[in-house]
Amino acid sequence: MGNIRNAIVGLGRIGSLLEDDKLREKPCTHAGAVDLNSDCLLAAGCDLNKKKRELFKNRWKCTSVYENIGRMLQETSPDILHIATPPETHLEIVKTAVKHNVPLSICEKPLAHNLREAEQIAGIHSSGKMTILTNHERRYSRDYIRTKSIIEKKTFGDLLSINSKLYMEPEAKLKSTLLHDGTHLVDIVNYLLSSKLEKKSVFGSLETKTGTAFIFCRLKSLPVTIEIGTGRDHLLFELDLSFSSGRIRIGNGLYEEYASDKSPYYENINSLRKTNISGFNSTGYFSNMLIDAVKCFKNRARVPVSSAIDGYEAISFILSAI
Incomplete structure (x- = not known):
């Protein structure tokens, strides 16, 4: 003490x-x-x-x-x-x-x-x-800290896009979900790139209690999408980061890294291979x-x-x- x-x-x-x-x-x-x-x-x-x-x-x-x-x-x-x-x-x-x-x-x-x-x-x-x-x-979680380091070191090459999803309360208005738990999503994207998101357009209504809406954004020159959904019976918080030579999926209870490698399915083409880095027992x-x-x-x-x-x-x- x-x-x-x-x-x-x-x-x-x-x-x-x-x-x-x-x-x-x-x-x-x-x-x-x-x-x-x-x-x-x-x-x-x-x-x-x-x-x-x-x-x-x-x-x-x-x-x-x-x-x-x-x-x-x-x-x-x-x-x-x-x-x-x-x-x-x-x-x-x-x-x-x-x-x-x-x-x-x-x-x-x-x-x-x-x-x-x-x-x-x-x-x-x-x-x-x-x-x-x-x-x-x-911002304090080890998996997101690792992801930020990978972006900055260009471990998987250039980051080319971020697609994110947030599904929360089944009967809440989408704008309520965005304001309360969407703050985490918006902030972590800002943190990963040390910049500020800019909204370009919204597809769908944030006033509804059913369905899905998409917010199309840019962060610096990077395209970012935010999908806000309701009517689901489950929680989902997930970011999918696409790099020139890899991919990271990160979210609640989720961490996966993929690296570009020779494809086992096609000649003279690369495919993404899941690495042995996955999950964190403790994020702190x-x-x-x-x-x-x-x-x-x-x-x-x-x-x-x-x-x-x-x-x-x-x-x-x-x-x-x-």
Whole structure:
């Protein structure tokens, strides 16, 4: 147990409860990440819901639980505040944290529910009043870090296109899926190329609760497609990266590399051959995010791997599409 004091506001799924999902890689919550980080101490938790406060208290043996965030910040003086509440609450919580001189916060995605508030949060980060990370967790995941390195080193030659798919809730509007979980997809594409997506056109309606829509984009000179789907009974988050001499498929529970080689099917033609690199037993996505936050706390000049500015850029792109 360390001495960097962490407090969490929002004790629901991503704040705490998902840690009891037996199938998920651990840690998979803010509380779980703090509990496993040797530099950190879980100082307090805050939620309007009494049952969630009690569950948090018992699960993490944390007796300092609050209904009021101002009181929690005043009485516990956290070094790192984890904001795991709905996006429409983020700006007000960030402002409250600044008033209580909290040096660093980790804000769940999406950064805010509209562009104006996202811009204000990013502005607070840029001003130096408080360092703000956006929990775009895939930036910290070993499989995506490897993919970024392969792109930069041109291991499989030039990257020529990215095709991505996101299927989520079967009865949600496509624009809702895009705004909430699509932020991860948009951000990870930005991260892989160290650039910003630009929307060119949309095929289909993002207002519907059935079917599929396609967003056609460019990132630098690279063509990128985003397929958003609903009406499915399953989750799918996947990127397919096509290189001049290879391919990578990456997503939730998926990592595959293919290299160009002499075809076993045709003379004088190459085919893609699956390499022996596939899957990661542990990606470290949540642990690495908190490690980055701790480094930023210790060195206020450090630029976070995933900052509020990155959160703003993802929302800016999505709102341009919807």
